[in-house]
Amino acid sequence: MGERLDVDVAIVGGGTAACAAAVALRRHGLTVAVLEKRRCGAGASGVNFGGVRQQGRDLRELPLSRRARPLWDGLNALLGEDVEFEATGHIKLARSEADLEFLERYRIDAAACGLELTMMGADAVHAELPWLGEKVLGASLSPTDGQANPRVVGPAFARLARRMGAEVREHTPVEAVAHTGSGFVVTAPGLEVRARRLVNAAGAGSGLVAASFGEAVPLTPLSPNMLVTEPMPYFVSRSIGVCGGDVYVRQVRRGNVVFGGGGGWQDHERGLARPNDAESLGGMKRTLQVVPGLAHARVIRTWSGVDGQMPDAIPVIGPSRTTPDLVHAFGFSGHGFQLGPVIGEIICELLVDGATPSPIEPFAIDRFDGLASAAPADAPVGGSTHTEH
Amino acid sequence: MSVAKLPHVAVVGAGPAGLRAVEVLVAGGLNPVLIDEAPRSGGQIYRRPPPGAERPAADLYGFEAAKATALHGLLDRLGDRVRYRPNTLVWSIEGKRLRLLADERFDALEVDAMILATGAMDRVLPFPGWTLPGVFTLGAAQIALKAQGVAIGRRVALIGAGPLLPLVAHQYRKAGAEVVLALDVTAFLPKVIHGFGLLNAPATLAKGLWYMARNVLGGVPMRFGARRLRVEGTDRVEAVVWTDARGREHRVACDAVGASFGLRSEIQLADLAGCRIVFDDLTRQWQPERSPEGRSSVVDVYLAGDGAAIGGADVAELTGARAALTLLADHGRPADAARIDRLDRELARHRRFRRALEAAYPFPGHLLDDLADTETLCRCEGITVGAVRAAARERDVDEINRLKALTRTGMGRCQGRVCGQAAAEILARSRGVPVETVGRLRGNPPVKPIPIEGGL
Secondary structure: OOEEEEEEEEEEOOOHHHHHHHHHHHHOOOOEEEEOOOOOOOOHHHHOOOEEOOOOOOOOOHHHHHHHHHHHHOHHHHHOOOOOOEOOOEEEEEOOHHHHHHHHHHHHHHHHOOOOOEEEEHHHHHHHOOOOOOOOOEEEEEOOOEEOOHHHHHHHHHHHHHHOOOEEEOOOOOOEEEEOOOOEEEEEOOEEEEEEEEEEOOHHHHHHHHHHOOOOOOOEEEOEEEEEEOOOOOOOOOEEEEOOOOOEEEEOOOOOEEEEEEEOEEEOOOOEEEOOHHHHHHHHHHHHHHOHHHOOOEEEEEEEOOEEEOOOOOOEEEEOOOOOOEEEEEOOOOOOOOOHHHHHHHHHHHHHOOOOOOOOHHHOHHHHOOOOOOOOOOOOOOOOOOOOO | OOOOOOOOEEEEOOOHHHHHHHHHHHHOOOOOEEEOOOOOOOOOOOOOOOOOOOOOHHHHHHHHHHHHHHHHHHHHHHHHHOEEEOOEEEEEEEOOEEEEEEOOEEEEEEOOEEEEOOOEEEOOOOOOOOOOOOEEOHHHHHHHHHHHOOOOOOEEEEEEOOOHHHHHHHHHHHOOOEEEEEEEOOOOHHHHHOHHHHOOOHHHHHHHHHHHHHHHHOOOOEEEOOEEEEEEOOOOOOEEEEEOOOOOEEEEEOOEEEEOOOEEEOOHHHHHOOOOEEEEOOOOEEEEOOOOOOEOOOOOEEEOHHHOOOOOHHHHHHHHHHHHHHHHHHOOOOOOHHHHHHHHHHHHHHHHHHHHHHHHOOOOOHHHHOOOOOOEEEOOOOEEHHHHHHHHHHOOOOOHHHHHHHHOOOOOOOOOOOOHHHHHHHHHHHHOOOHHHHOOOOOOOOOOOEEHHHHO
16 A cells, blocks of 8 residues: 545646646645656756747737746746846747738737737848848847746746645656545555645646546647757847747857757657757758858757647646536647746636636637547657747 | 568777678678778777878787787778778767768768667766866877877876776887876775686786786886875866875876776767666666677667777677677578687676676775865866755755756766766765666767758
């Protein structure tokens, strides 16, 4: 007979959103258990590009992203360590007339959500970013966006949750979840957790949890393919994206240039991903066109990881439609890093208050009803569609 | 099995193992591709000067001159039956596709099978002063001599924990350098205790003893057993300082230091090829699993030489030939049973020798316990020993990849090839756990830095 825990809330998954939820719930005095199959913050939370970006998000996601943004200013103080957040601004480049129109339309829509974007003409862009290689027609600047170190944020939230008294269990893969009438029973090797409430924040594994409660969703694994150069003199002063999303690049203060290129290979059996060399080479070529100053840089490492992708590229956030006291938060489709801290708060609000002031209706889990649950896509994934992560 | 189609085979590495492998493959009727990072074949052990700067083999390789000459001439003898690609880095392997970099340009190669003979590099451990100008590894000190005909200094101190030390000391002395110290940081006693095991390779043992004797006769001070090792100097190396077993401090003035502590296998390509990697208690290293016949855990990926397990040049020749014979047999080609039998007996004997040798030169972990927190551990990223200890203590870090993620240790140009083992040892010591429990750095492409513009 293994160990047994009785808690108010069990959280399946140990990413940033899950651990931030644990922190928020502990503040309300609830007892919490976080069950992570590998290491906290080592999944999509830890392997992504590190963009802290509002610009370019689906307009339905923008209110959440707006609410998340000020949280980043306080993260170092909250977590007690440096997450290397810097508001460098984010610039999205237009390479065609259609791109320009798209950016201008987006600027107006974003303004309605309170996000101020500045259109820059071609001369202004090239004056500010004289190292740009491609002749761009213009760009949109989001001065309040920035970047942070994704490897640090998730683990720091996990440690904070632990310090605040949450049971944070790593290397604890959940094998079964069930609702018994009086509450939830979550089982992992050598451990049984009984909880009044349950949070499904298991990233790419969330589909299985949702399906356990009769809520099959078309969630597929997504693997970004990331690259980093050796340290270079600092010159990429903004986080850079393009319309279409097939180039995204930033430089950390230490000097390494981080960029993306397509999708990695996926090992469905072990739930792991590895970089895809052909995708890496493609990413190098495209990025070099935008930033020719990287010509003499050398790539020292490529990596990948696994996130959950929804067909409409926005997450599932909200209460279960079948089971009371169950809240879902998954499927961030490659752009959940910036949202992580606020998702934790929203989960807490849903569990404690039964409602959240944030508009989460678009993220309802039943929006896919009638859609067949998608089969896992063949690797590599993400190579055909480009997303700025 | 049908012999209709000849398998397309790549051999990675043109040292003793790779060269003997291609020789056997060609004898078996195949036309392998031989890929090597260096401009000329021979590997690190039989490294050659650049064309135009040749010197007599006897001067360069001593006792091993005949072996070196035989290997150097091997590709000439095989002629166009081997497609030889020098100056070429294999930077990744996906399945049976090799990603290449040659002359700063990318290329790819699809094969049916491969023999990885990727060799070894010095095992580096930090000590105070290890990043001072004038400090080299023993291997680098040797390469400077073999390839360029230069010594690393005029008054050279050599520090090691293995049989490379007396050899390099001998070579330096012969080349006319003044070797002011040959310091083996491990104790002398285990070498006596395990002397019988070393008799499994009497010729090798005799050579080792001969080098030591020559060094002593030649006036090289040989010392054993060191604690609190440090190199002093302001702008560059000025002296080696250490404490002996009786607690006495010694100081030897010098202008260059060659220091490393045994060898480590270059396993990244085997890792990327998907080979199962296992921990070897004896050497405290992670190595690709290899059957006595040279098979890895992945079908059609074979392993040979020091890249799979440290055995030295003679063993590398044997395992290269052995892996190639296995490959031929696995692909339905006739194999020479008598030769296989002979190789297997030789290899069994060498394994006994190697076990005794590793026991005679135990891992000098005590040097790591002596390190102050301020010492640099990962020089690519400028991470100190103290940062690793603090992460272990204060940030719940009990695994090496998590250490890398949170502290950047092993995240730089070398991707942990230099600092990885020391980082794992220090992490394990800080947590009070066996080093194998902190795991190993996951391999990711590229195994060495590649140019962004290589694809244009």
